[in-house]
Amino acid sequence: MLTSIAGKSTIVTGGSKGIGKGIAKVFAAQGARIMIAARGEEAAKAAVAEIESAGGTAAYHLCDVADWDGVQGLIKATKDTYGSVDILCANAGIFPQIKMVDMSPEDWDGVMSTNLKSTFLCVKACIPEFEAQGKGRVVVTSSITGPVTGFPGWSHYGASKAGQLGFLKTAAMELSKYNTTINAVMPGNIYTEGLQDLGEDYLATMANSIPLKRLGAVEDIGNAALFFASDEAAYITGQQIVVDGGQILPESLEALEEI
Ligand code: NAP
Numbered sequence: 001m002l003t004s005i006a007g008k009s010t011i012v013t014g015g016s017k018g019i020g021k022g023i024a025k026v027f028a029a030q031g032a033r034i035m036i037a038a039r040g041e042e043a044a045k046a047a048v049a050e051i052e053s054a055g056g057t058a059a060y061h062l063c064d065v066a067d068w069d070g071v072q073g074l075i076k077a078t079k080d081t082y083g084s085v086d087i088l089c090a091n092a093g094i095f096p097q098i099k100m101v102d103m104s105p106e107d108w109d110g111v112m113s114t115n116l117k118s119t120f121l122c123v124k125a126c127i128p129e130f131e132a133q134g135k136g137r138v139v140v141t142s143s144i145t146g147p148v149t150g151f152p153g154w155s156h157y158g159a160s161k162a163g164q165l166g167f168l169k170t171a172a173m174e175l176s177k178y179n180t181t182i183n184a185v186m187p188g189n190i191y192t193e194g195l196q197d198l199g200e201d202y203l204a205t206m207a208n209s210i211p212l213k214r215l216g217a218v219e220d221i222g223n224a225a226l227f228f229a230s231d232e233a234a235y236i237t238g239q240q241i242v243v244d245g246g247q248i249l250p251e252s253l254e255a256l257e258e259i
Helices: 019-028 041-053 067-083 105-133 155-178 193-198 200-208 216-230 253-257
Strands: 009-013 033-038 057-062 087-090 137-142 180-187 240-245
Touching: 009 019, 009 067, 019 033, 019 041, 019 057, 019 087, 019 216, 033 041, 033 067, 033 240, 041 057, 041 193, 057 067, 057 193, 087 105, 087 216, 105 137, 105 155, 105 180, 137 155, 137 200, 137 216, 155 180, 180 216, 216 240
Parallel strands: 009 033, 009 087, 033 057, 087 137, 137 180, 180 240
Antiparallel strands: none
């Protein structure tokens, strides 16, 4: 049992859908007060309603996490709503698949801005709050794609996700001054709304390539993030954890078939 995070003001960027919504629901179930950041209002509103109907506390703020003014507005809105910022889950991300031969410089910059620059902007904007609180927690959603594995069409995405891990090593040192930790969760293939369109057969094939024989649930990522945000993880910083059901372990197809 982890020490309670009840009442903690928690920003979850990209909390309106997929993994971010999973993180928001796991934290809200433990009593955290959630501020969802996203661009689209309909999904953000629906996510807040879902959390509230389960007895949780949530609000949303619309912004682009790649925009400095937008991120500063998010911090202000969170302070105005809850009085402080205790935890930042920097999770928002995009993964348009496009091979290098067709990729434009603008495609590259767009993914870098939304996935990597946003991580820096959100952490930077929270520093005064963590300093004022004398404590803070940051959990970044990276990926196995980039830091560990590759996938055609995701060179920009993989670079952005590996970049987040590079960022957090130095960020951990700088944030230690504010008694703040920063760690990353690296999801494997997680079952989100976006994957539903891929069809049963494709999903079954994906599940079969994972030793634990299932795609991850968004709550699997939420639970790992919850640990990093807890008091019990107070002495862990600058680290990352793979949450993938063993997906990166098999060294060959034969290895999988031997199970
Ligand atoms: P998703 O279902 O597409 O959700 C993405 C969330 O991010 C949405 O709430 C979206 O809301 C928000 N978002 C996107 N761009 C934004 C921007 N510029 N400003 C503010 N919010 C923005 O994606 P997901 O699969 O849950 O992925 C979430 C994170 O997990 C990403 O960082 C991704 O790299 C990582 N990840 C996912 C998987 C997986 O299997 N799903 C695996 C490894 C890592 P709006 O579009 O309304 O802004």
